[in-house]
Amino acid sequence: MPAPVITLNHVSKVYSNGTVALQDMNMTIQEGQFVSLVGPSGCGKSTVLRLVAGLGHLTTGSIEWGKNLEKDAPRGEPKLAFVFQEPALMPWATVMDNVRLPLKLAGEPKPKADRDVLEALQLVGLRGFERSFPRELSGGMRMRVSIARALVTKPQVLLMDEPFGALDEITRSKLNSDLLELWQEKRWTVLFVTHNIYEAVYLSNRVVVMAARPGRVVADIPIDAPYPRSEDFRTSSLYNNYCREVSARLQEAMHGSAQDPYLRPPSAGRLR
Amino acid sequence: MFDPLIHLLDPLRRWLGSLVGLGEGWPLHWPDWALPKLTGAVEEKLRSQPTDEADMPSAGSGRPAKGLDLSRWFNLEVIAPVIVGILFLVGWEVAVRVTGVPHYLLPGPILVAQTLVRDWGTLFPSLLITVQITVVAFLAATVSGLLVSIVFTQSKWIERSFFPYAVILQTMPIVSIAPLIIIWLRNNTFAAMVVCAWIVAFFPILSNTTLGLNSADHNLLNLFQLYKANRWQTLIYLRLPSAMPYFMGGLRISGGLSLIGAVVAEFVAGTGGQRAGIAYQILISSFNLQVPRMFAALILVTGLGILIFVSLSALSDRVLGKWHESAVRREN
Ligand SMILES: Nc1ncnc2c1ncn2[C@@H]1O[C@H](COP(=O)(O)OP(=O)(O)OP(=O)(O)O)[C@@H](O)[C@H]1O
Ligand SMILES: [Mg+2]
Numbered sequence: 139m140p141a142p143v144i145t146l147n148h149v150s151k152v153y154s155n156g157t158v159a160l161q162d163m164n165m166t167i168q169e170g171q172f173v174s175l176v177g178p179s180g181c182g183k184s185t186v187l188r189l190v191a192g193l194g195h196l197t198t199g200s201i202e203w204g205k206n207l208e209k210d211a212p213r214g215e216p217k218l219a220f221v222f223q224e225p226a227l228m229p230w231a232t233v234m235d236n237v238r239l240p241l242k243l244a245g246e247p248k249p250k251a252d253r254d255v256l257e258a259l260q261l262v263g264l265r266g267f268e269r270s271f272p273r274e275l276s277g278g279m280r281m282r283v284s285i286a287r288a289l290v291t292k293p294q295v296l297l298m299d300e301p302f303g304a305l306d307e308i309t310r311s312k313l314n315s316d317l318l319e320l321w322q323e324k325r326w327t328v329l330f331v332t333h334n335i336y337e338a339v340y341l342s343n344r345v346v347v348m349a350a351r352p353g354r355v356v357a358d359i360p361i362d363a364p365y366p367r368s369e370d371f372r373t374s375s376l377y378n379n380y381c382r383e384v385s386a387r388l389q390e391a392m393h394g395s396a397q398d399p400y401l402r403p404p405s406a407g408r409l410r
Numbered sequence: 411m412f413d414p415l416i417h418l419l420d421p422l423r424r425w426l427g428s429l430v431g432l433g434e435g436w437p438l439h440w441p442d443w444a445l446p447k448l449t450g451a452v453e454e455k456l457r458s459q460p461t462d463e464a465d466m467p468s469a470g471s472g473r474p475a476k477g478l479d480l481s482r483w484f485n486l487e488v489i490a491p492v493i494v495g496i497l498f499l500v501g502w503e504v505a506v507r508v509t510g511v512p513h514y515l516l517p518g519p520i521l522v523a524q525t526l527v528r529d530w531g532t533l534f535p536s537l538l539i540t541v542q543i544t545v546v547a548f549l550a551a552t553v554s555g556l557l558v559s560i561v562f563t564q565s566k567w568i569e570r571s572f573f574p575y576a577v578i579l580q581t582m583p584i585v586s587i588a589p590l591i592i593i594w595l596r597n598n599t600f601a602a603m604v605v606c607a608w609i610v611a612f613f614p615i616l617s618n619t620t621l622g623l624n625s626a627d628h629n630l631l632n633l634f635q636l637y638k639a640n641r642w643q644t645l646i647y648l649r650l651p652s653a654m655p656y657f658m659g660g661l662r663i664s665g666g667l668s669l670i671g672a673v674v675a676e677f678v679a680g681t682g683g684q685r686a687g688i689a690y691q692i693l694i695s696s697f698n699l700q701v702p703r704m705f706a707a708l709i710l711v712t713g714l715g716i717l718i719f720v721s722l723s724a725l726s727d728r729v730l731g732k733w734h735e736s737a738v739r740r741e742n
Contacts (some may be wrong), residue, residue, distance in 0.1 A: 228647075
């Protein structure tokens, strides 16, 4: 029986300029789940991730962490890693130094850190590029470095904010299957933001659809397809049905919020 | 970007080549940026060779290695301004001789050069004094600018409270406060001048470095926060490296300004004696209507300014370019 890892209780977020980014958001993520957040632009997906990562204050509500996790912080959160939409690498540092950063900040001794870094680079398939600088890598390779930097701390929870949004289709699907393989091996809990429905369905065992103004959950669709998911899964009818369903919910969410945000009560669109 | 320029310049290059009598092939090499255009096909072949990793843009990989470093200096970029300069000097000399302007109004360049050689014994030691003032003020401005900007970025409130005063310090005309400083520090003229030059040179470093420290990538700042980096770690591993290009830009501006500050201070102080700077020599020469000597001193000051600018540019290129290399060497 998997235990809840992250629980959002009635979370609201109002930015200082008055934007209501999230209103009364509830969501529970179980251990080992791969959850994708999809929704129209500006619906607060990044805000959810930032709040979960502790990079900002909640206006109301709370975020709770599972009880039986190995904790490493005074806030009582497990080991987190964040992958941003941009690779966010330090241009003046080599791949090795970039990936080593989290360990260096934690004060880990260098020989041990170096072993972990090499291992992480191995995982993302970038061995041999330790001494390259970010400017010498392609966009996909930079993203891999960014992922290696996230994995090097051996996190329990992985937060990814449209990590492959800027990549071409071929690189994206390659990184998707690589990520899925790693996830099956390491069993992280993943919260993955994307605007790509196909990517969301392919990767996740749960797709959460959000609506904008104010940001809220409107649908929570379990994807009951077994892992490992091969490339064949992408052409199966099961996959297509799920994509159609997510797409329909997304359409609803967009029209519901864009045209008559106040005519329907906030909970009406929520499908559980 | 330079391609249209090359087409425009090519006939000019040929013409200059024939003029100097070195034939059409002159100058032997274009500056680096023109190379991919000229040897495009060859480069392409070189590039597609198997060595995948060694394919980084290492300097001069496609350059014909003739071992002629001199050829770098014999290109259009260097020759053209030199020719303009020579033409100007010749024109000046001819104009002075033809019109018969008296020396105390406008000396010819030859007379100025003669004066420079004759008065070298008094002018050069004065120049060294000015160099001392400039260098000490510049170093002080660099260190203080860097430290103050670091303090500023530790707290928005400190920055908000003190930055206006830094601006005021900057906007006060140095000519008008220099006498005050000289009165306050009347026992130590050297220190007074250093302070004046420092006031002028301080602000660009402060404002540039503050801007640089604050312009670290916000995703990286978030990342540092996520991994619970403390202030020091964020400063040393993120903010300072991000500020490096800005800091170097500040240095280049302040280098020239500290010389200007030193010269202005010397003018205002007007003290002679053992420790008189080059500006004092200009002042004295003007009192005595020794205009050729004024010109000679002026040449020295200008030369010093150019030297400062060129060496700071070289330093900047070195630091920002070496950045990577030094990191690589640290690896093993
Ligand atoms: N720092 C901020 N200050 C004020 N408003 C903000 C800030 N960050 C986000 N917002 C607002 O909050 C809302 C949600 O933003 P958020 O970045 O979470 O959207 P998103 O779902 O990630 O969108 P996208 O898919 O375009 O990345 C938007 O309306 C945005 O304008
Ligand atoms: Mg976003």
